[in-house]
Amino acid sequence: MTQPETLETLGRAADTPEPLVSVRRLRKRFALHPERLLPWRFDRRQRGWRRERIHAVNGVDLDIQRGDALCVVGESGCGKSTLARLIMGLVTPSDGEVHYDGRRIDHLNARQWQPFRRRMQMIFQNPYASLNPRLTVRQALEEPVRIHHPDWSRDRVGAKVETLMADVGIDSGWGDRFAHEFSGGQRQRIAIARALSVDPEFVVADEPVSALDVSVQAQVLNLMMDAQASHRLTYLFITHDLAVVEHFATRVAVMYLGTICELADADTLFAHPRHPYTRALLAASPRLDDAFPGQLRLSGELSMPLQAPSGCVFRDRCPHANRRCREAAPTPITLDRGHQVACHAVEEGRI
Amino acid sequence: MRANPMALLEVEHLDVRFPLRRGEIRAVRDLSFSLERGERLGIVGESGAGKSVLAFSLLKLLSRPGRIVAGKVRFEGRELTSLSERQFRRLRGNRLAMIFQDPLTTLNPVLTIGQQMIESLKAHRRLSTRRARIVAIDKLRQVQVSSPERRLEQYPHQLSGGLCQRVVIAIALLLEPDIIIADEPTTALDVTIQAEIITLLKRLCDEHDVGLIVISHDLGVIGQLTQRTLVMYAGRIVEQGPTREIINDAQHPYTQGLINALPQMTLPRQRLHQIPGSMPTLSEVPSGCAFNPRCAYRMTPEGLPRRDCIENVPQPVRSGECQVACHWVAELIAREPSEERAT
Numbered sequence A: 001m002t003q004p005e006t007l008e009t010l011g012r013a014a015d016t017p018e019p020l021v022s023v024r025r026l027r028k029r030f031a032l033h034p035e036r037l038l039p040w041r042f043d044r045r046q047r048g049w050r051r052e053r054i055h056a057v058n059g060v061d062l063d064i065q066r067g068d069a070l071c072v073v074g075e076s077g078c079g080k081s082t083l084a085r086l087i088m089g090l091v092t093p094s095d096g097e098v099h100y101d102g103r104r105i106d107h108l109n110a111r112q113w114q115p116f117r118r119r120m121q122m123i124f125q126n127p128y129a130s131l132n133p134r135l136t137v138r139q140a141l142e143e144p145v146r147i148h149h150p151d152w153s154r155d156r157v158g159a160k161v162e163t164l165m166a167d168v169g170i171d172s173g174w175g176d177r178f179a180h181e182f183s184g185g186q187r188q189r190i191a192i193a194r195a196l197s198v199d200p201e202f203v204v205a206d207e208p209v210s211a212l213d214v215s216v217q218a219q220v221l222n223l224m225m226d227a228q229a230s231h232r233l234t235y236l237f238i239t240h241d242l243a244v245v246e247h248f249a250t251r252v253a254v255m256y257l258g259t260i261c262e263l264a265d266a267d268t269l270f271a272h273p274r275h276p277y278t279r280a281l282l283a284a285s286p287r288l289d290d291a292f293p294g295q296l297r298l299s300g301e302l303s304m305p306l307q308a309p310s311g312c313v314f315r316d317r318c319p320h321a322n323r324r325c326r327e328a329a330p331t332p333i334t335l336d337r338g339h340q341v342a343c344h345a346v347e348e349g350r351i
Numbered sequence B: 001m002r003a004n005p006m007a008l009l010e011v012e013h014l015d016v017r018f019p020l021r022r023g024e025i026r027a028v029r030d031l032s033f034s035l036e037r038g039e040r041l042g043i044v045g046e047s048g049a050g051k052s053v054l055a056f057s058l059l060k061l062l063s064r065p066g067r068i069v070a071g072k073v074r075f076e077g078r079e080l081t082s083l084s085e086r087q088f089r090r091l092r093g094n095r096l097a098m099i100f101q102d103p104l105t106t107l108n109p110v111l112t113i114g115q116q117m118i119e120s121l122k123a124h125r126r127l128s129t130r131r132a133r134i135v136a137i138d139k140l141r142q143v144q145v146s147s148p149e150r151r152l153e154q155y156p157h158q159l160s161g162g163l164c165q166r167v168v169i170a171i172a173l174l175l176e177p178d179i180i181i182a183d184e185p186t187t188a189l190d191v192t193i194q195a196e197i198i199t200l201l202k203r204l205c206d207e208h209d210v211g212l213i214v215i216s217h218d219l220g221v222i223g224q225l226t227q228r229t230l231v232m233y234a235g236r237i238v239e240q241g242p243t244r245e246i247i248n249d250a251q252h253p254y255t256q257g258l259i260n261a262l263p264q265m266t267l268p269r270q271r272l273h274q275i276p277g278s279m280p281t282l283s284e285v286p287s288g289c290a291f292n293p294r295c296a297y298r299m300t301p302e303g304l305p306r307r308d309c310i311e312n313v314p315q316p317v318r319s320g321e322c323q324v325a326c327h328w329v330a331e332l333i334a335r336e337p338s339e340e341r342a343t
Helices: A038-046 A080-087 A110-119 A137-148 A154-167 A172-176 A184-196 A214-231 A242-248 A266-271 A276-284 A323-327 B051-058 B085-091 B113-124 B129-142 B161-173 B191-208 B219-225 B243-248 B253-260 B307-311 B327-335 B337-342
Strands: A021-031 A053-064 A069-073 A095-100 A120-123 A202-206 A234-239 A251-256 A259-265 B009-020 B023-035 B040-044 B067-075 B096-099 B179-183 B211-216 B228-233 B236-242 B317-319 B322-324
Touching: A021 A080, A053 A080, A053 A259, A069 A080, A069 A242, A080 A202, A080 A234, A110 A120, A120 A184, A137 A154, A137 A172, A137 A184, A154 A172, A154 A184, A184 A214, A214 A242, A214 B253, A234 A242, A242 A266, A251 A266, A251 A276, A259 A266, A259 A276, A276 B191, B009 B051, B023 B051, B023 B067, B023 B236, B040 B051, B040 B219, B051 B067, B051 B179, B051 B211, B096 B161, B113 B129, B113 B161, B129 B161, B161 B191, B191 B211, B191 B219, B211 B219, B219 B243, B228 B243, B228 B253, B236 B243, B236 B253, B307 B327, B317 B327
Parallel strands: A069 A234, A069 A251, A120 A202, A202 A234, B040 B211, B040 B228, B096 B179, B179 B211
Antiparallel strands: A021 A053, A021 A095, A251 A259, B009 B023, B009 B067, B228 B236, B236 B322, B317 B322
């Protein structure tokens, strides 16, 4: 077993080029809504709840290399969507840094953000909500092109939109229709076309296929992989579906309660998961070839990260937790080929 | 289909329609199946296939203007479609229970768990509140809810999603029903919780000899939870048979497409198999076989479009242990009967 190191000094290999996106000690705390503060609701007069915060992202370090499809996987409430939004600048971090192509971007104002917006785009989960119902498909696709290329002629914008629609398999005759006239899969294609309209190099997709049926999911995943090849995209792909991760990812980060517990190349992670949570997650996901849910079972559910927890975030559900796990948070260690695990038990060789 | 004396629930030629101003929607068409005591049956299909309408019509929960136009639903030999609402109330929740997709919207947010459980018990049984409480606690224990006495005093929003779904299952079990219909019981839950709920449902059905109908779009869940599966497309059953058979050796082109489209069926980073096009809306289902515009097998070996596929609705034929409604499969069987039987 290797010595514990800090993530700062780690790369995937010695000759690794500069990452496209890198995130350092990123934290986001949200003030809790008083109604949501369940156990203390009757204590309102004491004003104690005001200090309660949710630690949605709690010290994440992450590098995304060019050309990667990095999937972040975890259960609901683990902070994966917040991480995506932090990187896109849609929420301001409480602490930590986000670097894009060597430049720090987490403290930029709206004007300074603009050039990065062209290079980074986002696809959302629900295509019913992410498209403006009052714009036709053509208008929706023209809008970002116009904003980012104010000098382009009308014809040039029109031609760009035509190519985009052909790229994602939308019939050009549909351009004058509105979003509500399309099915979920078609809408997601439009949303993808819109993200690609400004020729980005980095696309963040937050559960882009979770609302879609299996046969449509296949169409959209194919489209996203084709786009990655043809536009040389780098993806940050947020999902809870391990089958999709195994198929789509080149690299996988497993998140639990705001921290990354395991980070590895996709084939390594699925072949040799090390963190007990990753193992439990893999065991629980239904597979077609066996009739029984996995044997490695977790008890309990994701709790709310109210206080910055002492010790390992997974300790309450972990079958291998001991005293050290309760007292000290594990630091990520690197095994081989950039496979990082944050677990005392793995470090000590107990599992 | 022949009458099965053993069947707990028998559905024959069920037809459900929604007459609308713009035209009629035929959500369920000529659908027949049966469920035996203690059997776990899966209904799989994509959104818009008519799965939920089927479940709602079995429990007479169809919202207007939907109605059962034809067909029979027999429960222990007793015809249900002709029962009055008053008569049906004695069955619903009592002998036939339902579990809905989203546990938080199923439960009443302004009543405690205890009030909801006791209300349902007292509506069907002559029990004192104290006695009902004991039954409720017992059922919560059966679904492995920790400290059930305390849960009875809590409101749904105080419980997590997984815990809520356990409570919903406990309520479904309260009156010891013969059939539980579960519409996407794990879709709103995380995988680790989903695995627990699947194990729980399996155990409960075996222990209480309850017939379970699970509706899901997730073949993984269907594969783990059920013994027999119906595959629905555009309101009809296109294939039915033992779940293992259907997953390992699907015959109908749609079922094959559905399974092949799963990411697990392709090597990582390769293009997934996709079914071209999308499910038709139920008001404009193509003539003949509803799947024909998307089907890769609608051509004959000679390269001509098969007229049957466009003109005639395929009738189910036996293929191995499955029933498949497909002209192409029927043709294959007709051509090589012995070989088909052997596999």
